[in-house]
Amino acid sequence: MTEEELISKKQLLELTGISYGQLYRWKRKKLVPDEWFIRKSTFTGQETFFPKERMLERVEKIKNMKGDMSLDEIAGQVSIFPTEIQLSQQEILDSNIVSKVALSLYLQQKGPLESFEFQPLLFTYLIDQVLETGRVSSDEAKMILDTLFTYYDEMQGKNVEIIFIRKYGMGCCLLRSLPSELYIDKETKVILRLSVATMIEQLKTKLLEER
Incomplete structure (x- = not known):
């Protein structure tokens, strides 16, 4: 099966304009899943990569939602856990x-x-x-x-x-x-x-x- 394209942490920060601190705060708040932080060996040593398409979409979504919602509210919105609803x-x-x-x-x-x-x-x-x-x-x-x-x-x-x-x-x-x-x-x-x-x-x- 075709492997998903990856983007390095450095490329991600440069492309999106977010900071190292923001990225890892989002990680702590569970806005970005732990499994998206992929450690790989490179010629310079160990580096962190992310699934490119999903990560860029997630960063854009968080940026768009930040004005109206807290990080905790955003985390609830993007988490894989169910939310309470009851609809006919x-x-x-x-x-x-x-x-x-x-x-x-x-x-x-x-x-x-x-x-x-x-x-x-x-x-x-x-x-x-x-x-x-x-x-x-x-x-x-x-x-x-x-x-x-x-x-x-x-x-x-x-x-x-x-x-x-x-x-x-x-x-x-x-x-x-x-x-x-x-x-x-x-x-x-x-x-x-x-x-x-x-x-x-x-x-x-x-x-x-x-x-």
Whole structure:
């Protein structure tokens, strides 16, 4: 699988204009996950690198939110932990958080719910994002959902990636706890990769916008 492009700490500070002190204060406040601080050997010794695209997006988001929210409030917004909510099906649809198709698919698999707390809504949002790619069928989306039902609770609090692969027309869903390496044979196609942490952050932003 293709490795994520990295950016060095020096490059990050120069490109974004943030200071060394700001960066490590954000780390202490959990605005930036510990696993994004990647130590690697270089010709000058040990240096710190970050996943480039995700880190640049996170710095921009923190800068934009700082005017209206405290660092603790921002940390709650970008953390991978659930927030307390309770929404009816109609409230979810009226807010355009997920599509009717995704909501219907979730309820087919799980059964009727009077209201949605964060995790059921997150699963529905994940399936909505999966279907939007156009890369998987409804049956394959159900397979992803069943995998989440079975294993996600064991991975709560971890940085999880959903990977859907296909070989000879047969699909398979994997949940991967990052950081970890994954090797697959050349005949297996990676259909999609989805960061659950990113989806949690997006969902929290949508919920915040609807308040």
